[in-house]
Amino acid sequence: MLLAAALMALVSGVGPIHQAFWPLPSLTAAEAAAQGDIPALLAAVRAGSSLRAPQPVRAGIIRRARSVTPLEAAVLGKSRRALTFLLDAGVEPTTADIRRLLCFAGDSDRRELREVLIARFGPQPPGDCSAVTW
Numbered sequence: 714m715l716l717a718a719a720l721m722a723l724v725s726g727v728g729p730i731h732q733a734f735w736p737l738p739s740l741t742a743a744e745a746a747a748q749g750d751i752p753a754l755l756a757a758v759r760a761g762s763s764l765r766a767p768q769p770v771r772a773g774i775i776r777r778a779r780s781v782t783p784l785e786a787a788v789l790g791k792s793r794r795a796l797t798f799l800l801d802a803g804v805e806p807t808t809a810d811i812r813r814l815l816c817f818a819g820d821s822d823r824r825e826l827r828e829v830l831i832a833r834f835g836p837q838p839p840g841d842c843s844a845v846t847w
Contacts, residue, residue, distance in 0.1 A: 741768040746783040747775050747790030751798055754783070764804050784810065788817040788826050796829055808837075816842035 742762035745753035747770055758764060764783050772778040775789045784806055787795035806814060811834050818827035819842060831837075 741770065742783045743768040743770045743781055743786035744774050746792060746795040746799065747786035749787075749790065749792030749794045751794065754795065754798070764799060764802065782810070784814060785817060788814050788823060788830075791823055791826065793825055793829060796826055800829075800833055806834075812837055812840040816840060 740753045742757040767780040769780050
């Protein structure tokens with residue numbers, strides 16, 4: 714009976730038995746921000762991840778693998794929820810960071826994020842986004 718329960722847990726993908734064979738990958742704070750996953754973002758911070766430092770983000774979470782801050786990841790991942798959470802938590806970008814975030818948010822599908830940034834920090838002088846790659 715116990716063996717049947719263990720096999721059921723393994724096949725269904727729940728419980729510690731499943732995680733022993735297929736551990737869930739841990740997310741950096743930036744990866745959690747890109748996905749808008751606030752509980753995972755908090756877990757990453759509790760595990761020592763910074764809300765301000767660049768961190769690796771795997772391809773597939775954002776367009777390509779790269780190292781970005783959680784704020785940048787929130788914009789690249791199109792997560793208004795994470796962007797607002799990080800700003801409300803006191804993450805203060807520099808003027809250069811704000812300009813880079815606005816460049817990232819320049820696409821039409823990120824317009825809502827651009828509006829959040831402008832509402833929070835005011836309109837910024839036009840910057841040269843040609844050097845900002847994502």
